[in-house]
Amino acid sequence: MFKNITGAIKENIRDYGMYIALALIMFIFTTLTDGLFMNPRVISDLIDMTGYIAVLSVGVTLVIIIRHIDLSVGYVSGFLGAVAAILSSRFNMPLPLIIVLVLLLGATVGLLWTGILVAHVKIPAFVATLAAMTIFRGFLIQITKSETIFTNNDAFNAIGNGYIPDIFQGQGLHLTSLLLGMVAIALYFVLEVKNRRKQQEFGLFVSALPAFLAKLAFVAVVVMYFVWKLASFKGFSYTAVIVGVVVVVYNFVTKNTTLGRHIYAVGGNPEAAELSGISVKFITLVVFGSMGMLAGLSGLLFTARLQSATPTAGMGFELDAIAGAFVGGTSASGGVGKVTGSIIGALVMASLSKGMDLMNVGVSYQYIIRGLVLAAAVVFDVKTRNMRAKSA
Secondary structure, three states: OHHHHHHHHHHOHHHHHHHHHHHHHHHHHHHHOOOHHHOHHHHHHHHHHHHHHHHHHHHHHHHHHOOOOOOOHHHHHHHHHHHHHHHHHOOOOOHHHHHHHHHHHHHHHHHHHHHHHHHOOOOOHHHHHHHHHHHHHHHHHHHHOOOOEEOOOHHHHHHHHOEOOOOOOOOOOOHHHHHHHHHHHHHHHHHHHHHHHHHHHOOOOOOOHHHHHHHHHHHHHHHHHHHHHHHOOOOOEHHHHHHHHHHHHHHHHHHHOHHHHHHHHHHHOHHHHHHOOOOHHHHHHHHHHHHHHHHHHHHHHHHHHHOEEOOOOOOOHHHHHHHHHHHOOOOOOOOOOOHHHHHHHHHHHHHHHHHHHHOOOOHHHHHHHHHHHHHHHHHHHHHHHHHHHHHO
């Protein structure tokens, strides 16, 4: 059984590497901070501070998979967050309407600007999104008038700072969060078993059954450990729930729908995909429209967390999101990447920041270390691709 497990790890080193890295980072910081890093309050704060970047990383992952890049997501997120703050504080719009309008506006930006310029005008995505980054930085300064816009709507602010209510009124434990954690694990088991059977039907490689079961057990133990930690504090935050829904939806789309298969086909070989009847232009429009929508959601989460919109909101978000995608196993050459991987990648980068903050590491050293981790992730990607190419 041990040989089966080690063999499965070697065969799927790209997938397992990011989990190992996250576990190693958490172990190191837990040791160096005398257990403070694994405090329930710190874990809850870590998830909330990761939320708006994790959402962006999901969208960026799909963009990179189809061999493009989006540099505009940071300031698009900041601008849309400012729009949400204005709709809430100045126009007193109800929260559901604000969410719908911001998401639609984000999708429209992704479709009508980046999507059309890249898919139809054939402008390189780097140039199109660099222009959009500059434009929306100007829009953000203009709409905020270089001042901070505070949000006084409790419902709006709860998106970034609130926690789901415990309908069971547990004593000392948030029972609703525990139940949601168990449901999430059960759903994960069902999807993994279904995916394994589908791979077997098509004659694809699957890991040995003992290794597969060990993987499921490991995931269940780790997830329930963190769920238990959160339940002993205040339970799941609204940010955690929103990110969870995004992961479930996008993971299902990429793994179990025709659209998802077409996205990977375009990323693997655009010319072959076009010849096989897949519209590369349509897929490009969908992916960039989705990216814009997720930028809007990210803006909502960030603005609600800060309870304000600022002229500098969104600065550097695109770099953190891209780093999360690459660290999470998305290939720089396109065609390879997972939604779940991008979330783990975002957690890796956020864990580094949080751990170094707790240790009072200087900001300059934090940037250096995070840059080295990103470089290591890309080197890891190149090496694993070369290994697979030689073995094939």
